[in-house]
Amino acid sequence: MPQNLVIIIPQFNDWEALNLLIQKINEDLRPEIIENTSLLIVDDCSSKDRTQPFTRFIGKDIKLLTLYRNLGHQKAIAIGLSYVAENMDCDQVIVMDADGEDAPSDINKLVTKSLEEPDKIIFAERNKRTEGFLFRFFYIIYKLAFKLLTGKVITFGNFSLVPKNRLKNLVRVSEIWNNYPGGVIRSRIPYSSVLTDRATRLAGNSKMNFVSLILHGLSAISVMVDTTAVRILIFSIFMSGLAVAFIVFIIFLKLIGNATPGWASTLGSTLMILMLQSFLISLFLVFMVLQYRSQQHFIPAVHYRDFVEKVETFQLMA
Incomplete structure (x- = not known):
């Protein structure tokens, strides 16, 4: 005891x-x-x-x-x-x-x-x-x-x-x-x-x-937060990969003439904007964490x- x-x-x-x-x-x-x-x-x-x-x-x-x-x-x-x-x-x-x-x-x-x-x-x-x-x-x-x-x-x-x-x-x-x-x-x-x-x-x-x-x-x-930031970045890269795959698929549909007029360009540009935004936000978060790790802590x-x-x-x- x-x-x-x-x-x-x-x-x-x-x-x-x-x-x-x-x-x-x-x-x-x-x-x-x-x-x-x-x-x-x-x-x-x-x-x-x-x-x-x-x-x-x-x-x-x-x-x-x-x-x-x-x-x-x-x-x-x-x-x-x-x-x-x-x-x-x-x-x-x-x-x-x-x-x-x-x-x-x-x-x-x-x-x-x-x-x-x-x-x-x-x-x-x-x-x-x-x-x-x-x-x-x-x-x-x-x-x-x-x-x-x-x-x-x-x-x-x-x-x-x-x-x-x-x-x-x-x-x-x-x-x-x-x-x-x-x-x-x-x-x-x-x-x-x-x-x-x-x-x-x-x-x-x-x-x-x-x-x-x-x-x-x-x-x-x-x-x-450092592990969290990296995991969010990996998830963002994965989702960006899916977005690229959808964009390629949309382009394929447009080339073979099966895409609804205006639908392919609208959806493709929307996916591209979301992909870039999520990736840049995740990257910014990672750099913030790296900056935090270099500071003196309480x-x-x-x-x-x-x-x-x-x-x-x-x-x-x-």
């Missing part, structure tokens, strides 16, 4: 759910795990003040890291990981949401799996989801789009365990600033997963709407301090 475990919980206006989550952590974690566990709450500049004290935590302590401005869930995770890597002594780090949809009991599974594969990041892969049909439908589309555009498979979210020997590598991966699971895939740090069931929200309403879901999906794809481990307003420690042991 780990000597020291830190659970990073980013939250924005979820104080009520957070207190219920702490209570469930007390109840569901095995005694040998929780007695060496600390909580790091990353407050993403909440617009609502905390009106109730933290629920009594039977682990070591609770740290509250407050950000200067609202940055979003993924960036809050990156800042939390960077703070732990620099300031806290731990053997393993858990990343989980504050709303309770990541079941604390599954932390036991993550720890057990990590003992079997100590050099890998362990993700909680969803075996059963509790969202509505529309959300699950678009989530399937997102996974298919991710596979087509990046060549990778993504079947997990933020809920994960990071071993100490991978933490300092991870916080120097610039891509986790935009999307944590996508950044891990891009980094080529070895990872594995365990099957878990998604729990229900403990309190309040979800802040994930249709727009934020699309933005989250695009952020995951964006971390593999490194969470180096720059995270600019966003940290304060860190408070609460000793809440029984």
